[in-house]
Amino acid sequence: MLGYISRRVLATIPVMAVVGLFVFSLLYLSPGDPAAIIAGDQATPADIERIRASLGLDRPFLVRFGEWAWRILHGDLGISIFTNLPVTTMIGQRVEPTVSLMCVTLVFAIVVAVPLGVLAAWKAGSLIDRMVMGLAVAGFSVPVFVVGYILAYVFALQLNWLPVQGYTPLSQGLWPWLSNLILPSVTLGLVYIALIARVTRATMLDVLSQDYVRTARAKGLAQHNVLFVHALKNAAVPIVTVIGIGIALLIGGAVVTETVFAIPGLGRLTVDAILRRDYPVIQGVVLLFSFIYVLVNLAIDLFYTILDPRIRY
């Protein structure tokens, strides 16, 4: 197992290198010039050129890439072109809101989606099943920002139960922290709930038709035992896989959700950086997301061994 983990961790290095090269090349080739944006409307071409030179953007691709890669190897993601702050500082400022949003969304989605999927499988073909699947389709179909606006209108503006926007750090108390995250998490979680509920249902349907389930029922086990102890445990591997894959969905959805609820997270940092062509920030954030995604996949693979003792690495 340790050997497997070591190999997988080592394998992240070439993955990150490819991601780094890809992101750097993409930004190099994409149109847009941060120097022109900084210089503003009144700048002369000479001004823009001087700013470009002061930012080091006038140097050849390979020189810039080499310097950037060398800094990355030393744990330095560079300095933001616009804010003049270290990219690590900017990411550090934004990590907590995004991690909080993703964790609360994840917990909320799993707690809601798995029972719903089990229920739909158990009552397959019934009205309950159709309602759950209808909700899943709606969850997939309705854009995140529409859900966000509706929830904010109802629960913040009309009922005044929750704040419209913003983020309060966990250090200022559990409820202030959570109150800012409930609406965004529900908003972001709906797509995720739809995905997990559908996969749970499909997997459970398959498992529930297995002989050992019939045997469990024949033994007179209570329905909830059959569903959640026998069937769900054996259906867990595909569900966990989807949860892992869905982390990418969460990262993408966080961009919109953070904008709608004015949460100062990594999603907004990414969008702002892209619109301004703040290359060091874009590169740093994409690398971070890629790294997180690789680690999540590793964690999911390891989790399989806990869910299914037959799986060994």
Add this chain to the structure above:
Amino acid sequence: MDRRTFLKTSAALGAAGLAAPRLATPALAQNAKVLRFVPQSNLANFDPVWGTQYVVRNAGAMVWDMLYGVDANLKPQRQMVGSEEMSPDGLTWTFKLRPGLKFHDGEPVLAKDVVASLNRWMARDPIGVMIKAIQDELAAVDDTTFRWRLRKPFPKLLFALGKTNVPGAFIMPERIAKTDPFTQITEYVGSGPMKFLKNEWVPGARAAFETFKDYKPRDEPASWLAGGKRMLIDRVEWVIMPDAATASAALQNGEVDWWENPIPDLVPLLRKNKDIRVDIADPLGNVGSFRMNHLLPPFDNPKIRQAVLVGMNQEDYMRAIVGDDEALWKPLPGFFTPGTPLYSEAGGAKVGKGDIETAKKMLKEAGYKGEKVVCVVAQDQPITKAQGDITADLLKQIGFNVDFVATDWGTVGTRRASKAPIAQGGWNMFHTWHAGADAINPAGYPAVRANGDKAWFGWPTVPGVESGIAEWFDAPDEASEKAAIDKTNAAALDGVVYAPTGFFLGYQAWRKNVEGIVKGPLPFVWGVSKA
């Protein structure tokens, strides 16, 4: 590792991960009066000379003071300066700082700080460049006096030092002002009425400012950048909200106090809320614009540019930008801000009336050969997108072969700087808008210049415009200034330096427990109180 151990470990790691990184959170006095403000955009950098965005200027005006300040009558008034003296030949200016000026680090403001700050500003500001070109010497005489010797009189000197246009002539300590003007400063020490709290700055999310207790306001009443900047609140927090609907909801919910630029679509909703007041933000408004590339066919032909000007209907543009609110726009047969002393309609009789038939005829007579017109339109800016859609339709109606390039503002910003032919990434047309505060005269208005290679994007060459502007700079009185601007306006319309799409205003909105908000080209926090 068994399942229970794994779950316990995961939970512990998760909790540690959540608890570790924290955003800086301020500890405020219980009765502190905090004004929560939603600015027009993100404060992505904080160097008002290096970064020429309006949002940087707006924040900068709280932190850095100026020698002069333009008031609501568009006249420069003394601000940091206590007195000035001009030699009879107009070539030497001697300025004395008023007593009691202090930087936020406790150091007194000295003449050497002023000299260093003006040197940095002159390298980046178009009027500053003009002054530098005729400057003989700028030097500190003693701690509170500095002298400016010019080779030619420059009647607009005080206006240049107090103007609202970016970059403003903000005064910084010498050690900071010596930073290369093309490199961003890293220390934010000013002598203005508010201190910038760097440790609370999260670009893209928030910025905070705290009242500077040692600031000594002037005795005169405040008027825009002039007069006594008296702070009636303890702290200003900027909350960045990229989404208008969220800002609207936050204002209605009382989570913020003042929103700088509500979009017209949401204004009726805000007006219905008894706790919110809505009013025009800036009486100087904005001038809509689309610029044609004078270097490339077909717009290298002035008759073709004139055909576009005759065919365009400014009402279409304005309704696309501000909707059906009649109070928010007016036609603009010229380039200068309506309601200001230099406003001119000279030469504008046929502009923007939407005469498509005449435009078609003019296009035919001009010999248009069906060249492709590359219209580059930023879709991420509502104003440019609205104008771009109208223009595309207009050009097709007139008979142009339109290539509509939908892109983002960052790309437009780069592409418009290209003088290359179309096949090599050039362009024929892009849209933008200009702050009315910039368009009150030619001083801070590069978009109206027509000096060829040195002109703004599109690089128009119209000698009549340049001679008119030169006359304005040298004009000794208001009547001569007006005559010069009439000449400039007529020449600029004849040569179609750019196509003005109309004049439009914007709203601001605030909670009714906030008092003292004035209309102006930037949000002035002095004089604003919160119950």
